[in-house]
Amino acid sequence: MTRIDGHTYLIGLMAYPIRHSMSPTMHNTAFEALDLNFAYLAFDVDTPDLPDAIKAIKTLDMRGSNISMPNKQAIIPYLDKLDISAQMNQAVNTVVNDNGILTGYTTDGIGFVNDLKKKGHDVAGKKMVVIGAGGAGTPIATQSALDGLSEIRIFNRQDDRFENAKKTVALINEQTDCQASLHDLADQDDLKESLAWADIFCDATGAGMKPLEDLSLVTDPTWLKPDLVVYDTVYAPRQTKLMKIAKDAGVQNVYNGLGMMIEQGAASFKLWTGQDMPIELVQAAIE
Ligand code: NAD
Secondary structure, eight states: OTTOOTTOEEEEEEESSOTTOSHHHHHHHHHHHHTOOEEEEEEEOOGGGHHHHHHHHHHTTOOEEEEOTTSTTTTGGGOSEEOHHHHHHTOOSEEEEETTEEEEEOOHHHHHHHHHHHTTOOOTTOEEEEEOOSTTHHHHHHHHHHTTOOEEEEEEOSSHHHHHHHHHHHHHHHHSSOEEEEEETTOHHHHHHHHHHOSEEEEOSSTTSTTOTTOOSOOOGGGSOTTOEEEESOOSSSSOHHHHHHHHTTOSEEEOSHHHHHHHHHHHHHHHHSSOOOHHHHHHHHO
Protein backbone atom coordinates (compact mmCIF):
# COMPACT_ATOMS: atom_id res chain seq x y z
CA MET A 1 0.00 0.00 0.00
CA THR A 2 2.91 2.34 -0.69
CA ARG A 3 0.68 4.42 -2.95
CA ILE A 4 -1.25 5.83 0.07
CA ASP A 5 0.17 9.20 1.09
CA GLY A 6 -0.95 12.62 2.28
CA HIS A 7 -2.75 13.29 -1.00
CA THR A 8 -4.85 10.11 -1.09
CA TYR A 9 -8.62 10.63 -1.52
CA LEU A 10 -10.99 8.28 0.28
CA ILE A 11 -13.98 6.54 -1.29
CA GLY A 12 -16.35 4.66 1.00
CA LEU A 13 -18.92 1.90 0.94
CA MET A 14 -21.69 2.57 3.45
CA ALA A 15 -24.08 -0.27 4.24
CA TYR A 16 -24.93 -2.79 6.94
CA PRO A 17 -23.75 -5.53 7.01
CA ILE A 18 -21.04 -4.96 4.41
CA ARG A 19 -17.76 -6.61 5.39
CA HIS A 20 -18.38 -9.46 2.87
CA SER A 21 -18.36 -7.10 -0.12
CA MET A 22 -16.07 -7.60 -3.13
CA SER A 23 -16.13 -3.88 -3.96
CA PRO A 24 -13.03 -2.89 -1.91
CA THR A 25 -10.96 -5.53 -3.74
CA MET A 26 -12.35 -4.43 -7.12
CA HIS A 27 -11.71 -0.73 -6.70
CA ASN A 28 -8.36 -0.92 -4.88
CA THR A 29 -7.06 -3.34 -7.55
CA ALA A 30 -8.06 -0.82 -10.21
CA PHE A 31 -6.59 2.19 -8.35
CA GLU A 32 -3.29 0.37 -7.97
CA ALA A 33 -3.20 -0.79 -11.60
CA LEU A 34 -3.86 2.73 -12.91
CA ASP A 35 -1.69 4.42 -10.25
CA LEU A 36 -4.62 6.53 -9.03
CA ASN A 37 -4.32 8.11 -5.61
CA PHE A 38 -7.55 6.83 -4.09
CA ALA A 39 -8.33 4.29 -1.37
CA TYR A 40 -11.68 2.45 -1.06
CA LEU A 41 -12.86 1.25 2.36
CA ALA A 42 -16.03 -0.47 3.59
CA PHE A 43 -17.85 1.03 6.58
CA ASP A 44 -20.65 -0.61 8.56
CA VAL A 45 -23.25 2.18 8.44
CA ASP A 46 -26.82 1.43 9.45
CA THR A 47 -29.61 3.90 8.63
CA PRO A 48 -29.59 5.77 11.99
CA ASP A 49 -25.92 6.65 11.44
CA LEU A 50 -26.42 7.67 7.83
CA PRO A 51 -26.75 11.48 8.41
CA ASP A 52 -23.38 11.57 10.23
CA ALA A 53 -21.74 9.36 7.61
CA ILE A 54 -22.98 11.56 4.75
CA LYS A 55 -21.80 14.68 6.56
CA ALA A 56 -18.38 13.04 6.84
CA ILE A 57 -18.17 12.74 3.04
CA LYS A 58 -18.13 16.55 2.93
CA THR A 59 -16.13 17.13 6.13
CA LEU A 60 -13.35 14.72 5.13
CA ASP A 61 -13.48 15.83 1.48
CA MET A 62 -14.03 12.24 0.38
CA ARG A 63 -14.41 11.74 -3.38
CA GLY A 64 -17.62 9.80 -2.79
CA SER A 65 -19.10 6.53 -1.69
CA ASN A 66 -21.01 3.47 -2.72
CA ILE A 67 -24.29 2.99 -0.86
CA SER A 68 -25.97 -0.34 -0.31
CA MET A 69 -28.75 -1.82 1.80
CA PRO A 70 -30.40 -0.60 3.97
CA ASN A 71 -29.40 2.92 2.88
CA LYS A 72 -30.22 3.09 -0.84
CA GLN A 73 -33.48 5.00 -0.39
CA ALA A 74 -32.80 6.53 3.03
CA ILE A 75 -29.86 8.54 1.68
CA ILE A 76 -31.93 10.57 -0.81
CA PRO A 77 -32.94 13.46 1.52
CA TYR A 78 -29.29 14.09 2.42
CA LEU A 79 -28.05 14.57 -1.14
CA ASP A 80 -27.83 17.84 -3.07
CA LYS A 81 -28.70 16.39 -6.49
CA LEU A 82 -30.02 13.20 -8.08
CA ASP A 83 -28.96 11.98 -11.52
CA ILE A 84 -31.78 10.68 -13.79
CA SER A 85 -30.64 7.10 -13.01
CA ALA A 86 -31.34 7.68 -9.30
CA GLN A 87 -34.53 9.68 -9.92
CA MET A 88 -36.06 6.88 -12.00
CA ASN A 89 -35.29 4.27 -9.30
CA GLN A 90 -35.76 6.43 -6.22
CA ALA A 91 -32.57 4.73 -5.02
CA VAL A 92 -28.86 5.55 -4.94
CA ASN A 93 -25.84 3.24 -5.02
CA THR A 94 -23.16 5.83 -5.82
CA VAL A 95 -22.45 9.28 -4.41
CA VAL A 96 -20.02 11.70 -6.07
CA ASN A 97 -18.67 14.66 -4.10
CA ASP A 98 -17.85 17.62 -6.37
CA ASN A 99 -16.45 20.34 -4.10
CA GLY A 100 -19.09 19.78 -1.43
CA ILE A 101 -22.00 19.08 -3.81
CA LEU A 102 -23.20 15.49 -3.37
CA THR A 103 -24.89 13.86 -6.39
CA GLY A 104 -26.59 10.45 -6.23
CA TYR A 105 -26.55 7.90 -9.07
CA THR A 106 -27.72 4.33 -9.58
CA THR A 107 -25.18 2.38 -11.63
CA ASP A 108 -26.72 -1.15 -11.42
CA GLY A 109 -28.82 -0.63 -14.54
CA ILE A 110 -25.86 0.93 -16.37
CA GLY A 111 -23.89 -2.18 -15.37
CA PHE A 112 -26.53 -4.45 -16.90
CA VAL A 113 -26.80 -2.48 -20.16
CA ASN A 114 -23.01 -2.14 -20.54
CA ASP A 115 -22.40 -5.82 -19.81
CA LEU A 116 -24.95 -6.83 -22.45
CA LYS A 117 -23.41 -4.39 -24.92
CA LYS A 118 -19.93 -5.84 -24.35
CA LYS A 119 -21.42 -9.28 -25.01
CA GLY A 120 -22.76 -8.02 -28.35
CA HIS A 121 -26.38 -7.20 -27.41
CA ASP A 122 -27.51 -3.58 -27.57
CA VAL A 123 -30.83 -3.04 -25.78
CA ALA A 124 -31.81 -0.25 -28.22
CA GLY A 125 -34.86 -1.21 -30.26
CA LYS A 126 -35.26 -4.56 -28.43
CA LYS A 127 -38.15 -6.12 -26.51
CA MET A 128 -37.45 -7.40 -23.01
CA VAL A 129 -39.12 -9.48 -20.31
CA VAL A 130 -37.89 -8.89 -16.75
CA ILE A 131 -39.02 -10.95 -13.79
CA GLY A 132 -38.48 -9.06 -10.53
CA ALA A 133 -39.02 -5.44 -9.56
CA GLY A 134 -36.70 -4.95 -6.60
CA GLY A 135 -33.23 -3.49 -6.15
CA ALA A 136 -31.92 -5.19 -9.31
CA GLY A 137 -35.01 -5.43 -11.53
CA THR A 138 -35.98 -1.76 -11.19
CA PRO A 139 -32.70 -0.20 -12.41
CA ILE A 140 -32.41 -2.87 -15.13
CA ALA A 141 -35.84 -1.86 -16.42
CA THR A 142 -35.39 1.90 -16.14
CA GLN A 143 -31.86 2.08 -17.57
CA SER A 144 -32.75 -0.20 -20.48
CA ALA A 145 -35.72 2.09 -21.18
CA LEU A 146 -33.49 5.19 -20.99
CA ASP A 147 -31.06 3.50 -23.39
CA GLY A 148 -33.65 2.91 -26.11
CA LEU A 149 -35.38 -0.40 -25.33
CA SER A 150 -38.61 -0.38 -27.38
CA GLU A 151 -40.88 -2.43 -25.08
CA ILE A 152 -40.65 -4.02 -21.65
CA ARG A 153 -42.96 -6.42 -19.84
CA ILE A 154 -42.23 -6.58 -16.11
CA PHE A 155 -43.46 -9.71 -14.34
CA ASN A 156 -43.71 -9.93 -10.56
CA ARG A 157 -45.49 -12.02 -8.00
CA GLN A 158 -48.18 -10.30 -5.89
CA ASP A 159 -45.91 -9.00 -3.12
CA ASP A 160 -44.84 -5.50 -2.01
CA ARG A 161 -42.62 -5.23 -5.09
CA PHE A 162 -45.69 -5.41 -7.33
CA GLU A 163 -46.73 -1.94 -6.08
CA ASN A 164 -43.18 -0.72 -6.68
CA ALA A 165 -43.38 -2.07 -10.22
CA LYS A 166 -46.55 -0.03 -10.89
CA LYS A 167 -44.56 3.15 -10.18
CA THR A 168 -41.67 1.98 -12.34
CA VAL A 169 -43.97 1.22 -15.28
CA ALA A 170 -45.61 4.67 -14.95
CA LEU A 171 -42.22 6.42 -14.83
CA ILE A 172 -40.91 4.55 -17.87
CA ASN A 173 -44.04 5.37 -19.87
CA GLU A 174 -43.93 9.04 -18.81
CA GLN A 175 -40.21 9.72 -19.13
CA THR A 176 -38.93 7.48 -21.96
CA ASP A 177 -40.01 6.30 -25.43
CA CYS A 178 -40.13 2.70 -24.16
CA GLN A 179 -43.56 1.10 -23.74
CA ALA A 180 -43.80 -0.62 -20.35
CA SER A 181 -46.44 -2.93 -18.87
CA LEU A 182 -46.83 -4.87 -15.62
CA HIS A 183 -47.79 -8.55 -15.54
CA ASP A 184 -48.68 -11.00 -12.80
CA LEU A 185 -46.10 -13.78 -12.60
CA ALA A 186 -48.93 -16.18 -11.67
CA ASP A 187 -50.28 -15.87 -15.25
CA GLN A 188 -48.10 -18.55 -16.80
CA ASP A 189 -49.78 -18.35 -20.24
CA ASP A 190 -48.87 -14.66 -20.36
CA LEU A 191 -45.26 -15.45 -19.37
CA LYS A 192 -44.99 -18.16 -22.02
CA GLU A 193 -46.37 -15.85 -24.74
CA SER A 194 -44.13 -13.00 -23.58
CA LEU A 195 -40.97 -15.12 -23.71
CA ALA A 196 -41.85 -16.05 -27.31
CA TRP A 197 -42.31 -12.30 -28.05
CA ALA A 198 -39.10 -11.07 -26.34
CA ASP A 199 -35.53 -10.59 -27.58
CA ILE A 200 -34.07 -10.47 -24.06
CA PHE A 201 -35.19 -12.25 -20.89
CA CYS A 202 -33.74 -11.14 -17.56
CA ASP A 203 -34.43 -12.92 -14.27
CA ALA A 204 -33.84 -10.33 -11.53
CA THR A 205 -35.15 -12.35 -8.58
CA GLY A 206 -33.42 -14.41 -5.92
CA ALA A 207 -34.40 -17.64 -7.72
CA GLY A 208 -31.27 -19.66 -8.45
CA MET A 209 -29.37 -18.25 -5.49
CA LYS A 210 -29.13 -19.62 -1.96
CA PRO A 211 -31.51 -20.67 -0.41
CA LEU A 212 -33.41 -20.98 -3.73
CA GLU A 213 -30.59 -22.56 -5.77
CA ASP A 214 -32.89 -25.37 -7.00
CA LEU A 215 -35.55 -22.92 -8.22
CA SER A 216 -36.04 -21.64 -11.76
CA LEU A 217 -39.11 -19.50 -12.49
CA VAL A 218 -39.17 -20.98 -16.00
CA THR A 219 -39.19 -24.77 -15.99
CA ASP A 220 -40.38 -25.67 -19.49
CA PRO A 221 -37.36 -25.49 -21.86
CA THR A 222 -39.65 -25.07 -24.88
CA TRP A 223 -40.54 -21.56 -23.61
CA LEU A 224 -36.95 -20.47 -24.28
CA LYS A 225 -36.27 -20.07 -28.01
CA PRO A 226 -32.66 -20.52 -29.18
CA ASP A 227 -32.16 -16.86 -30.17
CA LEU A 228 -33.46 -15.43 -26.88
CA VAL A 229 -30.80 -13.68 -24.77
CA VAL A 230 -31.15 -15.15 -21.27
CA TYR A 231 -29.62 -13.13 -18.41
CA ASP A 232 -29.73 -14.21 -14.76
CA THR A 233 -28.66 -11.46 -12.33
CA VAL A 234 -27.43 -14.11 -9.88
CA TYR A 235 -23.65 -14.69 -9.96
CA ALA A 236 -23.22 -17.13 -7.07
CA PRO A 237 -23.47 -19.85 -8.24
CA ARG A 238 -22.02 -18.94 -11.64
CA GLN A 239 -24.51 -21.29 -13.32
CA THR A 240 -28.09 -21.18 -12.03
CA LYS A 241 -30.93 -23.61 -12.61
CA LEU A 242 -32.43 -21.23 -15.20
CA MET A 243 -29.11 -21.01 -17.04
CA LYS A 244 -28.82 -24.80 -17.18
CA ILE A 245 -32.39 -25.17 -18.50
CA ALA A 246 -31.68 -22.49 -21.12
CA LYS A 247 -28.43 -24.10 -22.26
CA ASP A 248 -30.05 -27.53 -22.42
CA ALA A 249 -32.81 -25.96 -24.54
CA GLY A 250 -30.18 -24.81 -27.05
CA VAL A 251 -30.20 -21.10 -26.14
CA GLN A 252 -26.97 -19.61 -27.48
CA ASN A 253 -26.57 -16.53 -25.29
CA VAL A 254 -26.92 -17.35 -21.59
CA TYR A 255 -25.27 -15.16 -18.95
CA ASN A 256 -24.95 -14.83 -15.17
CA GLY A 257 -24.83 -11.49 -13.32
CA LEU A 258 -21.08 -11.32 -12.71
CA GLY A 259 -20.54 -8.97 -15.63
CA MET A 260 -23.31 -6.68 -14.38
CA MET A 261 -21.75 -6.59 -10.91
CA ILE A 262 -18.33 -5.65 -12.32
CA GLU A 263 -19.76 -3.14 -14.80
CA GLN A 264 -21.81 -1.33 -12.12
CA GLY A 265 -18.54 -0.93 -10.22
CA ALA A 266 -16.82 0.26 -13.39
CA ALA A 267 -19.55 2.87 -13.92
CA SER A 268 -19.08 4.19 -10.36
CA PHE A 269 -15.29 4.11 -10.85
CA LYS A 270 -15.66 6.25 -13.98
CA LEU A 271 -17.83 8.77 -12.11
CA TRP A 272 -15.22 9.16 -9.35
CA THR A 273 -12.02 9.03 -11.41
CA GLY A 274 -12.98 9.77 -15.02
CA GLN A 275 -11.09 6.59 -15.99
CA ASP A 276 -12.09 3.19 -17.37
CA MET A 277 -11.74 0.38 -14.88
CA PRO A 278 -9.35 -2.38 -16.06
CA ILE A 279 -12.13 -4.99 -16.19
CA GLU A 280 -10.07 -8.13 -16.83
CA LEU A 281 -7.67 -7.39 -14.01
CA VAL A 282 -10.53 -6.69 -11.61
CA GLN A 283 -12.34 -9.86 -12.65
CA ALA A 284 -9.20 -11.93 -12.01
CA ALA A 285 -8.86 -10.35 -8.55
CA ILE A 286 -12.35 -11.37 -7.43
CA GLU A 287 -12.72 -14.80 -9.11
P1 NAD B 1 -35.10 -7.54 -3.86
O1 NAD B 1 -35.42 -8.26 -2.61
O2 NAD B 1 -35.04 -6.07 -3.88
O3 NAD B 1 -36.15 -7.99 -5.00
C1 NAD B 1 -36.39 -9.35 -5.26
C2 NAD B 1 -37.40 -9.47 -6.40
O4 NAD B 1 -37.54 -10.85 -6.72
C3 NAD B 1 -38.79 -8.98 -6.03
O5 NAD B 1 -39.37 -8.41 -7.19
C4 NAD B 1 -39.53 -10.26 -5.63
O6 NAD B 1 -40.91 -10.15 -5.86
C5 NAD B 1 -38.88 -11.27 -6.54
N1 NAD B 1 -38.82 -12.63 -5.98
C6 NAD B 1 -38.05 -13.04 -4.96
N2 NAD B 1 -38.22 -14.35 -4.74
C7 NAD B 1 -39.10 -14.79 -5.67
C8 NAD B 1 -39.67 -16.06 -5.95
N3 NAD B 1 -39.37 -17.15 -5.23
N4 NAD B 1 -40.54 -16.14 -6.96
C9 NAD B 1 -40.85 -15.05 -7.68
N5 NAD B 1 -40.33 -13.82 -7.47
C10 NAD B 1 -39.48 -13.70 -6.46
O7 NAD B 1 -33.72 -8.17 -4.35
P2 NAD B 1 -32.72 -7.55 -5.43
O8 NAD B 1 -31.73 -6.70 -4.76
O9 NAD B 1 -33.51 -6.98 -6.55
O10 NAD B 1 -31.94 -8.85 -5.91
C11 NAD B 1 -32.55 -9.76 -6.82
C12 NAD B 1 -31.49 -10.66 -7.42
O11 NAD B 1 -30.57 -9.89 -8.18
C13 NAD B 1 -30.68 -11.41 -6.39
O12 NAD B 1 -30.46 -12.71 -6.86
C14 NAD B 1 -29.36 -10.66 -6.34
O13 NAD B 1 -28.28 -11.50 -6.04
C15 NAD B 1 -29.24 -10.18 -7.76
N6 NAD B 1 -28.46 -8.95 -7.90
C16 NAD B 1 -27.43 -8.96 -8.78
C17 NAD B 1 -26.69 -7.82 -8.98
C18 NAD B 1 -25.56 -7.85 -9.97
O14 NAD B 1 -24.81 -6.86 -10.07
N7 NAD B 1 -25.40 -8.91 -10.74
C19 NAD B 1 -26.99 -6.64 -8.28
C20 NAD B 1 -28.07 -6.65 -7.40
C21 NAD B 1 -28.79 -7.82 -7.20
